[in-house]
Amino acid sequence: xxxxxxxxxxxxxxxxxxxxxxxxxxxxxxxxxxxLLGPNGSGKTTAINCLLSxxxxxxxxxxxxxxxxxxxxxxxxxxxxxxxxDVAVLEExxxxxxxxxxxxxxxxxxxxxxxxxxxxxxxxxxxxFVKFYPKKLSGGLLxxxxxxxxxxxxxxxxxxxxxxxxxxxxxxxxxLEGIQELNHNGATIIYTSxxxxxxxxxxxxxxxxxxxxxxxxxxxxxxxxxxxxxxxITIEITEPDSRILSKINSLKHVYNTAFSDGLLTVKxxxxxxxxxxxxxxxxxxxxxxxxVYSELPTLNDVFLEITGKEMRxxxxx
Amino acid sequence: MFLHNLKxxxxxxxxxKESLFWLMCFPIILGTFFYMGFGKLYEKxxxxxxxxxxxxxxxxDAVFESVIGKxxxxxxxxxxxxYADTDKAEKMLKKGDVFGIITVDDEISLTVISSGIExxxxxxxxxxxxxxxxxxxxISAVDPxxxxxxxxxxxxxxxxxKNNSPTNGNMNYYDMYFMNLxxxxxLFGMITGLYSxxxxxxxxxxxxxxxxxxxxxxxxxxxxxxxxxCITQLCSVILTTxxxxxxxxxxxxxxxxxxxxxxxxxxxxxxxxxxxxxxxxRMSEAVKGAISTSVSLFCxxxxxxxxxxxxxxxxxxxxVINSINPAAIISDMLYYLTIEAGYTRYIEKAAALxxxxxxxxxxGFLMTRRKTYENL
Numbered sequence: 304x305x306x307x308x309x310x311x312x313x314x315x316x317x318x319x320x321x322x323x324x325x326x327x328x329x330x331x332x333x334x335x336x337x338x339l340l341g342p343n344g345s346g347k348t349t350a351i352n353c354l355l356s357x358x359x360x361x362x363x364x365x366x367x368x369x370x371x372x373x374x375x376x377x378x379x380x381x382x383x384x385x386x387x388x389d390v391a392v393l394e395e396x397x398x399x400x401x402x403x404x405x406x407x408x409x410x411x412x413x414x415x416x417x418x419x420x421x422x423x424x425x426x427x428x429x430x431x432f433v434k435f436y437p438k439k440l441s442g443g444l445l446x447x448x449x450x451x452x453x454x455x456x457x458x459x460x461x462x463x464x465x466x467x468x469x470x471x472x473x474x475x476x477x478x479l480e481g482i483q484e485l486n487h488n489g490a491t492i493i494y495t496s497x498x499x500x501x502x503x504x505x506x507x508x509x510x511x512x513x514x515x516x517x518x519x520x521x522x523x524x525x526x527x528x529x530x531x532x533x534x535x536i537t538i539e540i541t542e543p544d545s546r547i548l549s550k551i552n553s554l555k556h557v558y559n560t561a562f563s564d565g566l567l568t569v570k571x572x573x574x575x576x577x578x579x580x581x582x583x584x585x586x587x588x589x590x591x592x593x594x595v596y597s598e599l600p601t602l603n604d605v606f607l608e609i610t611g612k613e614m615r616x617x618x619x620x
Numbered sequence: 621m622f623l624h625n626l627k628x629x630x631x632x633x634x635x636x637k638e639s640l641f642w643l644m645c646f647p648i649i650l651g652t653f654f655y656m657g658f659g660k661l662y663e664k665x666x667x668x669x670x671x672x673x674x675x676x677x678x679x680x681d682a683v684f685e686s687v688i689g690k691x692x693x694x695x696x697x698x699x700x701x702x703y704a705d706t707d708k709a710e711k712m713l714k715k716g717d718v719f720g721i722i723t724v725d726d727e728i729s730l731t732v733i734s735s736g737i738e739x740x741x742x743x744x745x746x747x748x749x750x751x752x753x754x755x756x757x758x759i760s761a762v763d764p765x766x767x768x769x770x771x772x773x774x775x776x777x778x779x780x781x782k783n784n785s786p787t788n789g790n791m792n793y794y795d796m797y798f799m800n801l802x803x804x805x806x807l808f809g810m811i812t813g814l815y816s817x818x819x820x821x822x823x824x825x826x827x828x829x830x831x832x833x834x835x836x837x838x839x840x841x842x843x844x845x846x847x848x849x850c851i852t853q854l855c856s857v858i859l860t861t862x863x864x865x866x867x868x869x870x871x872x873x874x875x876x877x878x879x880x881x882x883x884x885x886x887x888x889x890x891x892x893x894x895x896x897x898x899x900x901x902r903m904s905e906a907v908k909g910a911i912s913t914s915v916s917l918f919c920x921x922x923x924x925x926x927x928x929x930x931x932x933x934x935x936x937x938x939x940v941i942n943s944i945n946p947a948a949i950i951s952d953m954l955y956y957l958t959i960e961a962g963y964t965r966y967i968e969k970a971a972a973l974x975x976x977x978x979x980x981x982x983x984g985f986l987m988t989r990r991k992t993y994e995n996l
Contacts, residue, residue, distance in 0.1 A: 318995065352996055355833055357822050359992040374991030377835035385833050391826035393819075395635035396628060404628040408621065408834035408841075452830070 307369075308333045308460060308491050309354065314363035316349055316515070323349045324360070325515040331493060331508075336486050338506030339495040340602060346515035347495040348388060351464050354493075355385060367460065381409060384458030384490075388465040390449045392437050399424070399433040402451050409456035423455035426481060443474025450478065454485065461485060462493045467501060479505050499602040511606055518609050527600045530608040531558065534577055535600070536569040538585075539593030543567055550584050557581075621836055622844045629816070629848035634855070639811050642913070643856040647805040648863050654801060655868045658794040670700040671738045674709035674718040678725040683756070685724075687749065699745070722746065747932045754936060798870045799954040800925040802879075803947045805860035806886025807919060809853035810912040813894025816845040817984060818905055823993040824898075825905070842988060846981070849891045857883035873958040878966075882957065885970060886950040889977040890916065893946065896980040899987040902995075919947035949973045 309331040316324040324346050331337045339347045352358040354365055356374040365372045367379050392401045402420045410416040424430055427447040437445055446466060454461055463482065467475045483505055486492050496502050502509055503523050510520040519526055527533075533556075543562055551560050556574030560567065571577040578597045585592055606612075633639065675688060688701050702709075702718060709721045713731065719738040721731040730746050732739045818824045820842045822832035831841055861883050864870050872879060894912050903911075917925075922945050924930040931948055934941050942948040949969050956966040 356992055357829060357832060358996060359994060374832075377837075380833060380835040383833070385830065387826055387829060389826035391830040393628070393632045393827060395632045400628065400631065404624070405830065405834075407624040407628075408831065408836055411621065 306333045307331070308335075308367065309337075309493070310364075310366040311350070311354065312364040314350065314353060314360055314365065316346075316353055316358065316360040323515050324353065324363075327363070327512070327516055329510055329517060329520070331491065333491050334486070334489075335508050336482065336492040336494060336506045338502035338509040339493065339512055340497070340499060340502045340509055340606075341512035342497055345497075345512045347497075347512055348464055349515070350512070351462055351493070351495060355383070355462070381456075382459040384453045384456065384461045386450050386453035386461070386463045386466050388468060390437075390445055392445075392448055392452060394437055397434050397436055398429055398440070398448055398451075401437070401448060402455050405452040406455035409458075419455050419457060422457075423451040426454070426484070427451040428477065441471075441474075443470050443477075446470050446474060446478065450481065454490075457490075459490060460493070461490050462495075464495045465497070466494075467496070467498065475501075499606075503602055509602070511602065511609070513606070513610050519605060523602065526602065526605045530600060530605050531572045532570050532600045532604050532608065533573055534571040535598045535604075536571065536578055536581055537596040537598070538567045538569070538581070539565055539595070540567050540585075540590065541565070543590075547584065547588060547590065550588075551581055554580050554584075622840055625841055625844040626848050629819075629845045630851055633812055633815070633848055633852040636815075639815075642811060643805070643808050643853065644859055647801055647808070647856070647860040650804075651798065651801050651860065651864055651868060654794075654797050655870075658797065670697055671741060672700045672702060672718045673742055674702050674704050674712050674721045676704055676706050676709050676721060676723050678706075678723060681724045681728070683753065684728060684749070698741070744929055744932075747929050751932055751936050795870065795872055795958065796924060796951065796955070798864050798868075799872065799951045799958075800920060800923055800947070802857065802861050802864060802883055802954065803886060803923060803950040804916065804920045804925055806853070806857050806883050806950055807890040807893075807916040807947055808856065808913075809849065809887045809890025810894030810897065810916045811909065812849035812852050813846070813891035813896075813984075814898040814908055814912045815894075816842065816849045816891070817895045817898025817988065818908070820845055821899070821988055823902065823996050829996070838988070838991070839985070842985070846891060846895060849895075850888055853887035853891055854884050857887050872954065875957065878957050878963075879954065882950060882953045882970075885953075885973055885977075886946070889946045889950070889973050889980075892977040892980040892984070895984040896987075899984040916947075919945050923947035923951045943972065944976065946973060946976055949976070 307330050309329070311327055311329040314324050314327040315322070327346070327350055329339075329350075339350065341347050349358065353360045353363075354367070354372065356365075356372055356376070367376075368382065370376065370379060372379055393404065396404060399420065402423050403416065406416050406420050406423070410419055424433060427450055429444065429447055429451060432440060432444060432448075435444075437448060440448060450463070450466060453463075461482075466482075467478055470478065479501060482492055482494065494502065494506060506523070508520070508522055509526060510517045511526070512518070519529060521529070548560055548562070551557055551569055554571075554577070556571045556577050557569055558572050559570040562568075569577070569581055574580075578595070582595070677685075688699075691697050691699060692701050702712065704712065706723070709718070712718045713721055713733055719732065719736070720742045722742070723729045723731065728746060728750065730743055732742075819827050820831055820838070822829040832838065834841075858880060861880060865872065865876065865879070893915065897908055897912050897915070921927070922930060922934060922941060925947070931942060931951070934948075942952075949972055953966050953969045953973070956963075956969065960966065
């Protein structure tokens with residue numbers, strides 16, 4: 304097993320009456336892309352800020368690279384790159400100057416820094432924009448600049464807090480590919496998001512957080528195995544009669560059916576041929592149907608089953 | 621790291637168009653307006669002639685009589701005093717032979733029938749006299765033996781009025797506006813000081829948070845930002861001062877290098893106060909910016925930027941304000957450079973300004989020294 308690079312034990316953070324983090328426990332291993340998934344307000348960013356010693360906390364212990372993290376742990380900070388949710392660049396410096404400025408806070412050697420800055424520019428695809436000021440950049444390019452400023456010093460641990468918020472799909476894909484590339488190059492990544500698809504796409508291990516505590520942790524497959532649902536079948540039909548619904552419900556692996564807005568949803572637990580079995584009932588009874596979907600469980604299903612609520616329902620739009 | 625941060629903070633400062641307007645353009649625009657309003661007075665010889673004033677004595681006042689007697693006998697007097705009874709004085713005023721009537725009774729009062737530069741100068745003279753007279757009264761109440769010295773001091777002050785009168789081409793009354801303009805340019809350093817604080821605190825800005833996460837001692841990062849702010853402000857003060865001295869050709873007298881030094885000390889004071897405001901509390905950047913601008917303009921108002929004799933009024937009513945108002949201190953320093961050969965009073969004021977600056981900068985550092993935050 305890889306070395307533990309981040310260890311958060313029993314972390315408690317309170318804002319007066321509100322408990323933002325409630326005995327949070329997380330261990331992150333070297334080489335992982337570790338996802339912190341949870342709805343807005345679940346405590347992801349607070350956890351990151353406590354981890355980085357930006358926020359004080361009421362209780363708990365935080366270790367990074369095997370050492371206790373404090374605000375003056377400069378040797379630890381030297382090896383961390385942070386990309387915060389808010390874009391943190393100086394408005395009156397060009398793209399190149401911004402990256403050079405923030406890289407220079409870590410790398411003293413000018414020659415080495417020059418090379419690192421160039422690498423960061425190439426990595427984020429900002430070659431054509433080096434003389435642009437941030438206000439002239441699109442939202443996606445600005446996010447890429449934000450990332451370049453955070454990773455230019457080639458950190459061992461990179462923390463990205465919702466880096467794709469308000470980013471167009473093209474830039475989002477580029478950012479996600481970049482994160483995977485950083486990981487392939489040896490960096491351990493902590494990635495927080497409330498976008499389940501992103502977390503599912505890139506993270507090797509995931510912690511689902513709700514109300515300041517981790518309610519589940521594991522790889523995406525491990526998380527999905529924690530729940531009853533293994534397949535959700537959706538079929539477009541006109542009003543189904545109760546006889547058909549009863550037959551579907553009696554199938555071995557079906558545990559729930561529901562009809563709404565012309566869509567019949569069939570939830571299954573286990574079994575390899577559920578879709579064939581359901582469609583066979585339609586054929587036997589000569590019932591016509593429209594489009595058919597079969598979906599494997601998502602992290603939202605995991606969240607739904609564990610917390611009893613949809614992750615998206617809890618998001619602040 | 622210090623120099624690296626300094627370089628980029630300075631670049632960031634001098635490229636901020638909004639700040640540049642307030643720091644560099646606004647003082648120049650205001651100075652141009654001052655010049656357009658007052659500048660012709662420097663050119664018109666007739667304006668520099670003595671101002672006729674009627675003086676009527678309803679009651680004897682030896683001190684005032686002594687003062688105007690001395691001024692009347694001077695070769696380059698600012699005023700032409702004409703003694704008259706009330707009726708005659710009023711006739712002269714109505715005919716336009718005099719610009720005002722000074723009536724000496726229990727109180728010394730001024731009567732004018734129109735407003736203008738001459739009337740303002742007479743009023744300014746009387747305000748100054750009354751202010752000094754009050755000081756003498758206070759001294760005589762406490763130490764009657766010191767009355768002679770006080771009267772002597774009063775005469776010295778009237779000498780100052782005479783020596784700096786328009787007759788020798790050095791119109792001190794209007795120079796004060798330009799001195800206050802330089803003061804204002806220096807105190808606008810509050811804006812740069814404010815950004816130095818905001819851009820280095822993790823709970824006030826995203827850039828501040830990023831800096832807090834870097835492996836650098838916060839004090840060094842903040843100190844380099846403050847130095848960048850001071851250099852930016854110094855550029856602003858040099859520009860404004862040079863504009864006043866060399867483009868508008870306002871003769872502020874004294875040693876030009878000392879005028880620049882005064883501007884530099886003022887800039888340091890401005891940056892310090894801005895840094896203090898920026899470090900205090902969690903108000904938004906816009907609110908803090910508004911507070912900084914308001915504070916700097918209010919200080920300048922109290923020192924006479926908008927109303928010429930405001931400092932004199934405050935000296936009479938509540939002199940302690942002039943002692944702690946950085947704008948009043950800076951304009952006093954510039955004034956002493958103009959009127960005094962030595963630097964004794966200048967150094968006293970400079971020391972007071974440095975103490976105020978250090979107070980605010982220390983306060984700012986104490987507020988920013990925390991390493992972690994309760995909220996972000």
